[in-house]
Amino acid sequence: MPLPIPPAIEPYFWPFVYGLVLLMVFPLMTGYIVLLERKVMADIQARLGPMRVGPHGLLQPLADAVKLLLKEDIIPALTDKWVFWLAPIISVVTALLAIFLIPFSDRLPVPDTNIGLLFVLSLTSVGILGIILGGWSSNSNYPLLGALRSTAQLVSYEVALGFSLIGGLMLAGTLSLQGIVEAQNEQRMWFIFYQPVAFVIYVIAALAETNRTPFDMPEAESEIVAGYHTEYSGFRFSLYFLAEYSNIVIVCSLMTILFLGGWMRPFPNVEALGFIDYFPVLVFGGLGAMSLLGAMRETGLPQKLGMGGLAGAFFLVAGVCLIPEARAAIEGLFWFGLKVFLGIYTFIWVRFTLPRYRYDQLMQIGWLWLIPIAIANVIVTGFVMQWDQVVRWLGN
Amino acid sequence: MQTVLPNAFFYILAGVILGGGVITITRRNAVHAAIWLVVTLLGVAGLYLHLNAEFLAAVQVLVYIGGITVLFLFVIMLVNLEEAASERQYSGQWPLGITCAALLLIELGYFIYKGQEAFYFAESFGGTLQPNTELVALALYRDYLLPFEIASLLLLVAMVGAVVLAKKDLE
Numbered sequence: 001m002p003l004p005i006p007p008a009i010e011p012y013f014w015p016f017v018y019g020l021v022l023l024m025v026f027p028l029m030t031g032y033i034v035l036l037e038r039k040v041m042a043d044i045q046a047r048l049g050p051m052r053v054g055p056h057g058l059l060q061p062l063a064d065a066v067k068l069l070l071k072e073d074i075i076p077a078l079t080d081k082w083v084f085w086l087a088p089i090i091s092v093v094t095a096l097l098a099i100f101l102i103p104f105s106d107r108l109p110v111p112d113t114n115i116g117l118l119f120v121l122s123l124t125s126v127g128i129l130g131i132i133l134g135g136w137s138s139n140s141n142y143p144l145l146g147a148l149r150s151t152a153q154l155v156s157y158e159v160a161l162g163f164s165l166i167g168g169l170m171l172a173g174t175l176s177l178q179g180i181v182e183a184q185n186e187q188r189m190w191f192i193f194y195q196p197v198a199f200v201i202y203v204i205a206a207l208a209e210t211n212r213t214p215f216d217m218p219e220a221e222s223e224i225v226a227g228y229h230t231e232y233s234g235f236r237f238s239l240y241f242l243a244e245y246s247n248i249v250i251v252c253s254l255m256t257i258l259f260l261g262g263w264m265r266p267f268p269n270v271e272a273l274g275f276i277d278y279f280p281v282l283v284f285g286g287l288g289a290m291s292l293l294g295a296m297r298e299t300g301l302p303q304k305l306g307m308g309g310l311a312g313a314f315f316l317v318a319g320v321c322l323i324p325e326a327r328a329a330i331e332g333l334f335w336f337g338l339k340v341f342l343g344i345y346t347f348i349w350v351r352f353t354l355p356r357y358r359y360d361q362l363m364q365i366g367w368l369w370l371i372p373i374a375i376a377n378v379i380v381t382g383f384v385m386q387w388d389q390v391v392r393w394l395g396n
Numbered sequence: 397m398q399t400v401l402p403n404a405f406f407y408i409l410a411g412v413i414l415g416g417g418v419i420t421i422t423r424r425n426a427v428h429a430a431i432w433l434v435v436t437l438l439g440v441a442g443l444y445l446h447l448n449a450e451f452l453a454a455v456q457v458l459v460y461i462g463g464i465t466v467l468f469l470f471v472i473m474l475v476n477l478e479e480a481a482s483e484r485q486y487s488g489q490w491p492l493g494i495t496c497a498a499l500l501l502i503e504l505g506y507f508i509y510k511g512q513e514a515f516y517f518a519e520s521f522g523g524t525l526q527p528n529t530e531l532v533a534l535a536l537y538r539d540y541l542l543p544f545e546i547a548s549l550l551l552l553v554a555m556v557g558a559v560v561l562a563k564k565d566l567e
């Protein structure tokens with residue numbers, strides 16, 4: 001049923017609605033990524049993690065959000081008030097805008113710009129300003145140190161990150177994020193198999209870009225308290241938190257788009273492997289069965305009901321996935337989400353199993369290893385792509 | 397509607413650029429000046445977008461805001477600003493500045509007085525401006541390859557020179 005939308009605003013209507021929905025849903029998802037991080041951390045350290053709020057701590061993100069929003073908003077006396085106020089907003093606005101431009105599925109009304117990748121990169125590079133200004137305006141030593149470390153690190157690793165993306169761009173021949181995924185569909189190959197070196201460089205540089213361990217010098221708790229956001233509390237702190245986790249989702253999404261085939265299922269062109277289409281049913285059914293098992297093991301009635309309801313929801317999604325039309329509609333989102341989830345899981349896994357580098361080691365890895373290898377990768381890719389001409393030139 | 401909107405965009409962006417520029421040079425605090433410089437640069441990026449040059453717009457944001465302004469801020473934070481402000485300033489150029497401003501005003505006044513006939517409008521480039529990124533690449537790497545390479549070589553020389561100058565102190 002077509003809605004009565006005036007033709008003048010028609011091209012902007014669905015993207016606008018999508019943006020609003022994203023703005024409401026995404027912070028909640030961020031909360032659950034934090035919960036995932038705490039749960040995985042606890043698992044790696046042989047603990048249970050959050051268990052009190054809701055069954056297995058499933059409602060912990062909501063409790064955390066309420067706590068952060070109700071906290072007193074403290075602005076230290078000698079800060080630069082306007083800049084202190086502005087800095088987290090810069091970070092969060094650029095991060096959410098970049099999220100809006102990421103095509104999570106081919107069915108979503110995400111704007112397809114022909115400079116998509118470049119635009120997302122420039123938005124994240126503006127986001128650095130929020131970190132620097134926040135650290136400076138706090139008028140305190142530790143935030144300033146954190147901001148300086150962060151700047152040096154981001155500027156260094158942005159070069160390697162950019163060069164690692166160029167390899168994939170040369171293969172795709174377009175900057176449009178949708179176009180890059182389509183190119184992988186046409187060439188019948190995920191670019192990770194053409195560009196394994198670029199992929200490794202991208203993952204390392206992305207860890208550094210998002211200030212994650214082993215490159216988390218900007219917020220090394222044992223050295224400089226919490227880095228650039230030491231003086232922030234309550235709502236402003238949660239804005240920084242939101243921006244940070246948004247950036248993790250952004251780098252994982254770019255990785256999915258450029259190297260892992262975006263929203264396409266594995267082997268999209270092989271007819272014999274069509275049964276992979278039923279993988280969503282398996283996943284949601286499995287999650288439902290596990291929730292049901294959890295519900296049986298809970299003791300209190302509210303917990304039992306909660307877990308039972310969750311199991312019911314999972315089974316419902318699994319059932320919906322059995323309908324071919326419904327499956328086709330959510331398939332893209334499912335595969336994209338799964339790939340991003342695996343990326344985020346790897347980031348968390350790395351965080352709790354590797355120690356932190358020293359600062360000089362960080363700079364050495366960035367400038368002496370990653371950047372030269374990334375440049376060499378671009379040159380080799382160019383030679384291989386124009387191999388016919390090279391051979392002709394050598395023949396003469 | 398069709399003609400009013402682009403004009404309105406242009407005047408808004410021009411206002412942002414000029415206003416940002418004026419505020420940039422009148423701030424006492426160097427960090428505030430840098431923030432307003434970002435506003436000005438964003439306005440310029442908007443102007444590029446307005447002219448259908450989206451590649452330039454994205455690169456403007458990526459290089460000037462994400463790169464150069466960030467490095468400005470980095471330097472500002474490393475330098476002790478109070479000490480730097482009390483040292484001798486190199487901004488005592490009022491006579492020169494006023495002469496230049498007066499010349500510019502006379503020039504502008506003349507053009508406004510003469511109107512449209514004072515200008516020579518270049519023939520508009522016949523081809524299309526899309527796809528923007530590909531056209532920029534073709535111009536830089538095919539049509540004007542040699543000048544482009546010479547320019548990049550110059551930058552490389554400057555970079556090596558800066559490294560040598562910085563290294564000298566260590567030895």
